Amino acid sequence: MCTACGFTSTTYDPCVDISLDLVPNHEGPRKPSSKTLNSCNGNAETVNPGVSTLLGCLDRFTRPERLGSDQKFFCQHCQVRQESLKQMSIRKLPLVSCFHIKRFEHSPIRNMSRKVDRYMQFPFSLDMSPYLSSSILRSRFGNRIFGFDGDNNGSATDPDCSNESTSEFELFAVVTHSGKLDAGHYSTYLRLSNQWYKCDDAWVTQVSENIVRAAQGYMMFYVQKMLYYKASGTS
Numbered sequence: 355m356c357t358a359c360g361f362t363s364t365t366y367d368p369c370v371d372i373s374l375d376l377v378p379n380h381e382g383p384r385k386p387s388s389k390t391l392n393s394c395n396g397n398a399e400t401v402n403p404g405v406s407t408l409l410g411c412l413d414r415f416t417r418p419e420r421l422g423s424d425q426k427f428f429c430q431h432c433q434v435r436q437e438s439l440k441q442m443s444i445r446k447l448p449l450v451s452c453f454h455i456k457r458f459e460h461s462p463i464r465n466m467s468r469k470v471d472r473y474m475q476f477p478f479s480l481d482m483s484p485y486l487s488s489s490i491l492r493s494r495f496g497n498r499i500f501g502f503d504g505d506n507n508g509s510a511t512d513p514d515c516s517n518e519s520t521s522e523f524e525l526f527a528v529v530t531h532s533g534k535l536d537a538g539h540y541s542t543y544l545r546l547s548n549q550w551y552k553c554d555d556a557w558v559t560q561v562s563e564n565i566v567r568a569a570q571g572y573m574m575f576y577v578q579k580m581l582y583y584k585a586s587g588t589s
Contacts, residue, residue, distance in 0.1 A: 355439045357420075361431040366445065371452035371573070374411035376470055408453065408476040408574065416442055416485050443487040451482065451523055451576045458535060469535045473570060476525070478563075480576050483521040523576035531572045543569060 355362045418441045421427075426435035455474065460467045483489055528543040541554040543566045552561045 355441070356427075356429040356432060356436045357438055358436045359429065359431045361429050363427070363430070371454045372415065372444075373454045373456055374408075374415055375456050376472055376474060377406050377410040377414050406472055406474040408474065408480075408571075411453075411455070411474070412485050416444075416490065441490065443490045444482065444485050445487045447482055447486070447520060447578075449578055449581060451480075453574045453576075455572055455574075457531065457572055467535055469531075469538075471570065475567075476528075476571055476574055478525045479579070480523040480525070481521055482523060486521065520578050520580065522579040524579050525574060526577050527575040528566060528569055528571050529573035529575075530569050532570075540572075 418439045421438050421440055423437060425438075427438050428434070429436045429438075457470045458467065459470060526545045530541055530543070532539050532541070541552060543561065544551050544553055545566075550561050550563060550566050552559050552565075
């Protein structure tokens, strides 16, 4: 978005998963006092201030970023290069959302690589509506109709863009990585009919929900809530 006139240029980038930077402990989510992590049995767990969370990672992913003077883009309205704001958002939600946490860091300047072992809390029920393009546009412009680069109508209320009726998701799988950067082991926690199982090579064992909560998540898979309850036969 042009900081001088407000002109917005939109680029669509199809993706299989969303890679998220692990938010440092001192950042946390934008509103830690109002965040809770819901479990599949209806219980809620309060997010401790200063603890990294999936919600905090998503907040950071969709946070506006001011581009420097060396990254000016050509504004079609001003007809000159202007400083701008860049913001990521999700235009349309999939049936299954996959989040990849960047736990492997590589620094060409320091010529070193390391694994980030910081714990991160993640919710069992996830509302993706705050991270949708339609929600972000409404918070910025209200319900006005306006044009987008690459859109036919460009309405903030376009049902194909909002997809809010299916923004509720349930966690059904967590992939973890144990070990170091150059040698480690992957295992998966899988949820079937409100019961969790640990899949570790040829061994499958039943585990409690608290074990899953304490896991160091590397990848999290969420399915749309209406599909999860339909598959599990619950209402």
